[in-house]
Amino acid sequence: MAQSGNIVSRQQWGAAAPKKKETLKGSAQRVVIHHTAQPACKDQKECMKRLVSIQRTHMTERGFDDIGYNFLVGGDGAVYEGRGWGVVGAHAKGNNHDSLGIAFIGNFKEDTPSREAMSSVKGLLETGARQGHLSPQYAVSGHRDVGQTECPGAKLQSQLPELRK
Template identity: 55%
Template sequence: MHQVMEQNVRIVSRVQWRAAPPKQRERQKSLARRVVIHHTATPSCRGLEKCKEQIFSIQRDHMTERGFSDIGYNFLVEGGGIVFEGRGWGVVGAHTKGNNLDSLGIAFIGNFNRHRDLGDTECPGENLYSALPNLRGTT
């Protein structure tokens, strides 16, 4: 018999991590057809306070150094499983050039090395990439 474990997901809103306001927000014209998994290529973090600082730093880098209108990812996940709202639901991200209009970008906070599905990058890292098949849900 297959046993399903129920787990509550903690989502930290933009207000809670003190996100800077976006320069603009482009709404997705339809539901996302796919999810693109990334890593932030930064040190990993655990816990609300430490990760709030890290995510704010990522947002600042994306907006000032990369010229994005906001943090590039729709959501970010820290080492203990807390989910942080980036651009959020229904907003076009800036996570995978040429693939943002119909996708949702989720980044795991940390550096996991080597990735190669949609571009020549190391994202989301070899260790996380090899674990992706195990993340498929059951119905």
């Protein structure tokens, strides 16, 4: 079901059309890692339901133009297209115009991110840099590094060095 590069497209997971889209000016310079702070999903069917719910919440309750993140990743390592490459996200207030927002689906205060999810995000970042969507010298930070939040949870935050080159 996943397409090239193992990314599940918006169409595949049933995304609603964005209200509007703003394009990044050039390559993203950094990556901000998040968690969704909900129960993890272990398979595509469960994850796709979760994405529809997250998008609905972001658009109706938070007034966003679309799901806030550029990409999301499930516990099985499947990567889901959120806003996608080259689009300004709504994931880290004041930090969206030069960054890529990637959310791990789950709550990583106590849970550790799966090896599959970590490996998929590392591959996604390498692909993004290779294709010019991401600066080759990109920086990786947790949401808590750029905002007043516990996100992405202590257990994911401690794994971020693995995502840096």
